[in-house]
Amino acid sequence: MKKKAALHNLGCKVNAYEVEAMQQLLEKAGYEIVPFEPGADVYLINTCTVTNIADRKSRQMLHKAKKMNPDAIVVATGCYVQTDEGKLDKDEAVDLILGNNQKKQIVEVLEEYERQHKKQKHVIKINQTKEYEELEISHTAEHVRAYIKVQDGCNQFCTYCIIPYARGRVRSRKISQVIEEVQTLAARGYKEVVLTGIHLSSYGLDFPEEERETLLSLIKAVHEVQGIQRIRLGSLEPRIITEEFARTISALPKMCPHFHLSLQSGCDATLERMNRRYTSTEYAEKCTLLRKYFDNPALTTDVIVGFPMETEEEFRMSRDFVDSIHFYETHIFKYSRRHGTKAAAMDGQLTESQKAIRSDEMLALNEKHSREYEEAMLGRELEILLEEEIEMNGEQWYLGHSKEYIKAVLKKRPQYGINDIVRVTADGFLENHIVTVHTS
Numbered sequence: 001m002k003k004k005a006a007l008h009n010l011g012c013k014v015n016a017y018e019v020e021a022m023q024q025l026l027e028k029a030g031y032e033i034v035p036f037e038p039g040a041d042v043y044l045i046n047t048c049t050v051t052n053i054a055d056r057k058s059r060q061m062l063h064k065a066k067k068m069n070p071d072a073i074v075v076a077t078g079c080y081v082q083t084d085e086g087k088l089d090k091d092e093a094v095d096l097i098l099g100n101n102q103k104k105q106i107v108e109v110l111e112e113y114e115r116q117h118k119k120q121k122h123v124i125k126i127n128q129t130k131e132y133e134e135l136e137i138s139h140t141a142e143h144v145r146a147y148i149k150v151q152d153g154c155n156q157f158c159t160y161c162i163i164p165y166a167r168g169r170v171r172s173r174k175i176s177q178v179i180e181e182v183q184t185l186a187a188r189g190y191k192e193v194v195l196t197g198i199h200l201s202s203y204g205l206d207f208p209e210e211e212r213e214t215l216l217s218l219i220k221a222v223h224e225v226q227g228i229q230r231i232r233l234g235s236l237e238p239r240i241i242t243e244e245f246a247r248t249i250s251a252l253p254k255m256c257p258h259f260h261l262s263l264q265s266g267c268d269a270t271l272e273r274m275n276r277r278y279t280s281t282e283y284a285e286k287c288t289l290l291r292k293y294f295d296n297p298a299l300t301t302d303v304i305v306g307f308p309m310e311t312e313e314e315f316r317m318s319r320d321f322v323d324s325i326h327f328y329e330t331h332i333f334k335y336s337r338r339h340g341t342k343a344a345a346m347d348g349q350l351t352e353s354q355k356a357i358r359s360d361e362m363l364a365l366n367e368k369h370s371r372e373y374e375e376a377m378l379g380r381e382l383e384i385l386l387e388e389e390i391e392m393n394g395e396q397w398y399l400g401h402s403k404e405y406i407k408a409v410l411k412k413r414p415q416y417g418i419n420d421i422v423r424v425t426a427d428g429f430l431e432n433h434i435v436t437v438h439t440s
Contacts, residue, residue, distance in 0.1 A: 002032040006040035008061055011048030013196045013234065015078060017149040019046045021135035022077075022106045029107040038068040042110065047080035049166050051336040055080055059091075066093035073113060077103055079166035082126055083340065089121065099123030100152075100167060101133045126168035130206065134173070136181050139188055144387050144419045145232075146190045150178050150218060151197030155205075156237075158264075159275045159342040160304065160335065163198060170202040175213055175221050186227030189419060192256075192385055193222065196234035216245055223252045229421060230385065230403065232256045235302075238263075238278050241286035250293035256403040257297035259290055264304050266321025267314040273346070274307065280321050287325055298328040298373065298404035305362055306335040306355030309348030315358050323365060328373040328404070330366040334359050374406060374435055377426045384408050384437060386420045392430060399434075408435040 005026050009019040022044065023033055034040050043065035047058035058080040065074045076088055077098040088094050096113055098106065102122045113120055132152060140146045153170045154163055182193055195218065197203060204213040215233075222231055231254045238261050249255045261283070265271050268279050290297050303322060305315065322330055334355040337344045382402040389412065390399045396412035400422075409430050416422060424437035 002030060003041045004034045004039065005031040005042040005044065006034050006036040006065075007044045007046070008036045008065075009046045010054060010058055010061065011046070011050065011079065013147050013194070014149050014152070014198055015046050015048060017137065017147050017196065018078075018103055018135055019044075020137050020140055022046075022103055024137055024139075025104070025107055036065075040069060040072055042073045042075065043068070044075040044077065044106070047076060047078040049079040049083050049162055051338060053336065062088075062091070063093045073110065075106070075110070077106075079163070081123060082166040083162060089119075095119055097121040097123060100126050101129055101131065104133055104135055126166070127164075129168055130171060132171040132173050134177060136177075136184075138184050140185075140190075142387075144190065144385055145192040145194065146185045147194045147196050147234075148178060148181060148185075149173070149197060150195050151200055151203045153202075154199040155202065156199060156277070157275060159273065159346075160307065160338060162338050162340055165340060167198045170199060170206050172203050172206050172213070175218055178218065179221055179225060182222055182225045182228060186225055189227075191228065191419060191421060192230035192232065193228055194232040194234060195219070195222065199237070200234045201237035201240040215240065216248060219249060219252070219255070223254050228254065230254055230256055232258060232405075233260070235260045235262050237261075238283045238286040241289055243289060246289045246293045256405070257294040258300070258403065258405045259297060260300045260302075261286060263301040263322075265307065265310075265314075266303075266318035266325075267310075270307050270310055270314050270318065273309065274304075274343070280317075284321075284325065296376065296404075298406070299325065300329040300331070300405075301325075301327050302331045302333065303362060304333050304335050305358035306350040308335070308343055308346035308350070310335075310350065319358075319362060319365065322362065323369075326369055326372070327366070329370055330362065332359050332362045332366065370433060374429070374433065377402075377404070377406060377435065378428065380426055382406065382408065382424055382426055382435075382437060384410060384422050384424050386410065386416060386418055386422060388418065397430075406435055407433060408437045410437050410439070 007019050007023050009016050045061045048054040073095045075096040076094045082099045088097050150173045153168045155170050157164050203215040266280050384400040386398040386400040388399050390397050397409040399409050424439050426435050426437050428436045430436050
């Protein structure tokens with residue numbers, strides 16, 4: 001009988017990619033993949049450690065798995081494992097501990113456990129490795145869009161962030177390997193790929209000088225793959241947006257005019273305490289560059305409120321800066337004190353109620369900006385990738401996203417189907433942040 005494996009992911013798109021890659025390795029080895037419910041023989045939890053809450057959720061999911069089947073093999077893998085400091089060694093809910101850059105071995109370590117039936121730990125000193133772990137996928141849970149991991153690690157050491165300690169230094173995937181995977185996905189009918197990594201802007205920095213590649217050369221290579229019609233990018237550092245970068249990608253028809261530029265604060269003093277290495281003025285210049293070369297691109301960002309020592313005046317500066325840029329979407333995070341980071345030891349930690357007030361104000365601003373951006377698109381031609389069928393208000397619709405990543409619905413018609421790309425005109429709203437469109 002086939003052994004049954006259930007997998008659960010916590011955290012980012014890179015984690016999600018790695019879970020899909022491990023799932024496909026298990027499928028190839030003969031495992032039956034089942035839902036994360038009672039009855040599995042193996043439970044694999046890919047953990048996250050970006051906040052203390054993520055740590056707690058990781059532990060909760062590991063214990064939940066053991067409760068669902070006390071006889072099952074529970075595998076803890078990922079970032080929480082990497083920064084755990086030995087707590088999982090004593091945790092009786094966990095049988096196998098698999099750190100980052102060890103996930104490709106999932107089948108072998110399970111076989112070894114089956115032979116020995118004793119707790120095992122496979123965790124390397126992640127900061128000492130220069131090896132990119134070559135995982136790959138041939139399909140994905142999303143039927144029309146594929147996230148492709150092209151880079152791992154981060155050299156930035158922002159004062160609030162634990163990820164460099166969990167993921168190690170920058171390691172990039174060879175362009176030839178990326179292209180091979182994109183070609184496989186294109187052959188299976190995927191039309192959109194999203195290039196993602198832990199610090200995507202650092203792609204290629206670790207290659208030897210004679211083999212030096214950049215994110216720009218990677219994008220151009222992916223653009224040549226037949227069948228792929230859209231390229232989207234994961235989160236970018238502002239400094240990668242140069243005149244050459246913006247001009248070059250704007251000339252690539254498959255490039256989506258949707259850019260997530262990480263900000264974190266619009267106040268220079270706060271940015272300095274965060275070790276973000278750019279000023280608000282430099283950041284604004286990058287947004288201007290993108291708007292110079294793209295017609296009304298969707299600019300999105302992340303902002304942390306309530307960072308240690310953030311005064312009311314500094315918060316106002318950050319809020320006013322966000323207002324001046326007029327992002328399509330701003331993801332707001334209340335600062336979370338993370339053990340092991342420099343910011344955790346800083347004076348001037350704010351109360352949760354102070355953070356909540358600032359978060360609410362930023363969220364209201366985000367709601368206003370998002371609506372204004374979507375309203376500005378009414379009457380304009382959009383290109384929608386149809387992703388799924390839904391029923392709303394008693395009618396059948398195709399739901400999809402524009403190249404700007406606006407969520408849109410088109411009334412179901414027999415001539416269209418899932419994974420079609422359709423040119424449409426935006427004409428109204430079905431509900432908040434869902435635009436209705438029609439074909440001409």
